[in-house]
Amino acid sequence: MILQGVLSDLPGPRRGTVDLGLCIVDNGRMMTDERSLREPTEAGAPRVLADEELDRIAAIAASVSGADAGVVALETPAGYALPGLYGLRESLATTREVTVEAAMTDAVVRTAAPQVVNDAEADENLARRGWAQYWGFRSYAGVPVRDVHGHVVGALSIMSREPRDFDNTTVARLTELAAVCSARVVAREILERLSTAERSASTVDRINRVLLTFSEGLGATATAQDVARVVTELASAQLDTAYSAVVVQVDGRFDAVEGSHLPEDLPMEYSELQPAADHPGPHSVADGQARFYPTRAELVQEYPHLSGHTSANVDGEVYLPFRVERADDAPLDGWLWLGWSDEHVTTPQTQRMKRAVTTYVARALERAELLAARAAVAYTLQSALLTKLPEVPGLELAARYIPASRGEQAGGDWYDAIHVHGATTLIIGDVVGHNIAAAAQMGNLRSMLRGFVADALEAPSRLLNRLDDANLRLSTRTMATAAVAQVTPPFVEGGPARVVWSSAGHLSPVVVGPEGDVKVLDGRSDLMLGVAPGATRADHEHVLEHGATMLLFTDGLVERRGRPMASSLLQLAEILSDLAQAPLEHLVADMVERMGAASERDDVAVLAVRLV
Structure with a gap:
């Protein structure tokens, strides 16, 4: 389970949406990027789970008002979540979410004021008649629930199956209970902000550790073969790759510096490529743009002719281009290729991290080129003497x-x-x-x-x-x-x-x-x-x-x-x-x-x- 939502002060399609830090599940599935950098996914249909305290407030509201049901509804980008409820039918108790059209709460949020409907069946407003048919109730009273900034983000509501005259006393009681709901919302919002900040800091810290490890490892290399070896070792240990290669252009084609960590079944599909090849590697060098493919299907969708020409052992893969400047020769172009045996989902943060790693690889290759040139000069001098x-x-x-x-x-x-x-x-x-x-x-x-x-x-x-x-x-x-x-x-x-x-x-x-x-x-x-x-x-x-x-x-x-x-x-x-x-x-x-x-x-x- 993960925590997910949109805070009220963040831009969005509807002002005042709030994240309570409600626990949601995505069918038991968690997508991952690197082993140490777990990322939430928005795939699937999340299910809002109950908040016991808000359930209790909904029950108290119904009880003190003599109503048949109570509900705490909070605005979300998709409609309304129902983290607190009492007396509703089982289907709503399971999904705990409704659309804007089905929610009387929307009127409370739009007006930022209490709303009372004594008999929806007698009301000429068709929207309210639709509400009555959907919910199975005839009377309604709702008061605003506010977030940490005082914005209305939902409502505490009571409903009855029969017509009711919800008077000012009832509304006043609801308003007092709504203040408790708002306090709960504010507390959860603050906790979620702290949790989000902590998770963000933790993610940044892990990314920095990965980058430091690559920087230190590549800083100790002296040859292109050293660079390829260190990349293979660290990519496996730090990024959880199954395969990797440093590919450079030599004698008119792109070859892996060291090919022992290419896929065993089709190694040549990832090396020995011509610059004009219709392939993501040469294309990334040509336009300077990295390519991220979470699955083999997405790669084949972009390159249909590669169907059957990709390793059965590789699902997610990335191509990260680089250029190595050389003082007395043309630049050395190439790319860092990383492959995973499973689906590999990236985020903007982890994409930036991979680009930074590629920069380290390019600088290490540049240093190796310089050392090789100096060694050649020195050895020529020594041999001549x-x-x-x-x-x-x-x-x-x-x-x-x-x-x-x-x-x-x-x-x-x-x-x-x-x-x-x-x-x-x-x-x-x-x-x-x-x-x-x-x-x-x-x-x-x-x-x-x-x-x-x-x-x-x-x-x-x-x-x-x-x-x-x-x-x-x-x-x-x-x-x-x-x-x-x-x-x-x-x-x-x-x-x-x-x-x-x-x-x-x-x-x-x-x-x-x-x-x-x-x-x-x-x-x-x-x-x-x-x-x-x-x-x-x-x-x-x-x-x-x-x-x-x-x-x-x-x-x-x-x-x-x-x-x-x-x-x-x-x-x-x-x-x-x-x-x-x-x-x-x-x-x-x-x-x-x-x-x-x-x-x-x-x-x-x-x-x-x-x-x-």
């Missing part, structure tokens, strides 16, 4: 760069290998940050260091000092860690190679022997780059045996939130020991995968050299 490894007799080289799993897919990690002046210089570095700016700063450091390596054969510590001096003098002050290792080929074939290395705040190289023994090279790490001029830097030496592999890497390979670095280094040692005999390319690829670097939020650079 990571040059091809040199071919050096007696050495085998392999490298990997793995972008962060989130963000712009590029950052400040880099590797480099240069064979010049009879030595192979290996470089690994990590600029603070994981974005285009970090990649650009990395490019500056990398270019300067390559120039110093090409200029002359110098110790790794000297190369790092020159790099840091230039970094600080040029006011770039890029903060970074780096390690430089020079490999000098063996003097005899099959002999060991000499490695000299230096670290500016970077992790030490790791060496794995051909038999699987793993060693982190000894030597302190000096001050990182970009902090202070004139830092003291040291060189360290290591003899690389034939068949051994030396690994340089950035911290993204081993650094995990909430996990000690020592545990990660131990895991790395176990993996390297297991892969010691693997081809170098396979060793690097398998090691990165087993360390789980591709799923982390930091980018990773790895450079490996093996003496062969």
Whole structure:
């Protein structure tokens, strides 16, 4: 059961109509929009239920006046409701409503004054004769009932089957009882106003919670696929949908970004549509108007040719168009489609809510487009800076760069290998940050260091000092860690190679022997780059045996939130020991995968050299 009516101060076809907050039922049926946003329906034929207090007043009025019946009649847009009655026939006691033409109350409401008919049969007024025939009474007395504003909204009436002389005393008693009726009307009206305000506030609060949930969920997305996934999850949880899709125009047709939540029986009827298709989706994009179909029948009524081409699992559905602006390309058009397995009735409030959700979807897609463009630029920049490894007799080289799993897919990690002046210089570095700016700063450091390596054969510590001096003098002050290792080929074939290395705040190289023994090279790490001029830097030496592999890497390979670095280094040692005999390319690829670097939020650079 629900409460429904029209308050006296609201516009309507008849002044003074009032809602008593009377309980009405609509054949036991309640239509719903979202699960959390229940909406009343005006469908069906509501039945007015009795008000016990007004029934009692009607009975008292009849009793004190010696009348056969009493009734409290209140004006409604359709006629008069009878929430209080006594002595009327069963049919009226059941329906509790009458038309304007059948109600003597209408004369009281129109004149705002008491009305008395002592004998309707003797009255020449045909309307009153019709009233007598309808009600089965001959005499009538009625006085006004007023609402909170003092407007006449109905009448308290008594009726007798025989002619009666209702005198002034009777009218005065009725007027006193009518005051009690008016007080009841005012009290119920105030309560209904409060109840309506509370329901309205509750509905607004629930809508705001739904919108906040979508805003937060979509705000955390980075790709179009993320957006489609979040829409599917939240539409089901918050809007009670059975199906949903984000549909965009790509390569001349409309396709779902992610089609797993389209109807199983006819998924292609909701995707893979041409812009000229006679279909509500493309039409909503063309005219910018959302389309709401409570039932499949209403959709087919507008699009008869779609009969048999809609899913048997979908009844109510909506199409909500959007446009995503793109800086360097044509706008991206599409729509948000939501489907329900049952009838889906919307209201102006919930329609506005769905349009707001669609706006959130469009902004999330716009952000995803921007991130994708930035990632492409960053990755192109990073890839251009990571040059091809040199071919050096007696050495085998392999490298990997793995972008962060989130963000712009590029950052400040880099590797480099240069064979010049009879030595192979290996470089690994990590600029603070994981974005285009970090990649650009990395490019500056990398270019300067390559120039110093090409200029002359110098110790790794000297190369790092020159790099840091230039970094600080040029006011770039890029903060970074780096390690430089020079490999000098063996003097005899099959002999060991000499490695000299230096670290500016970077992790030490790791060496794995051909038999699987793993060693982190000894030597302190000096001050990182970009902090202070004139830092003291040291060189360290290591003899690389034939068949051994030396690994340089950035911290993204081993650094995990909430996990000690020592545990990660131990895991790395176990993996390297297991892969010691693997081809170098396979060793690097398998090691990165087993360390789980591709799923982390930091980018990773790895450079490996093996003496062969």
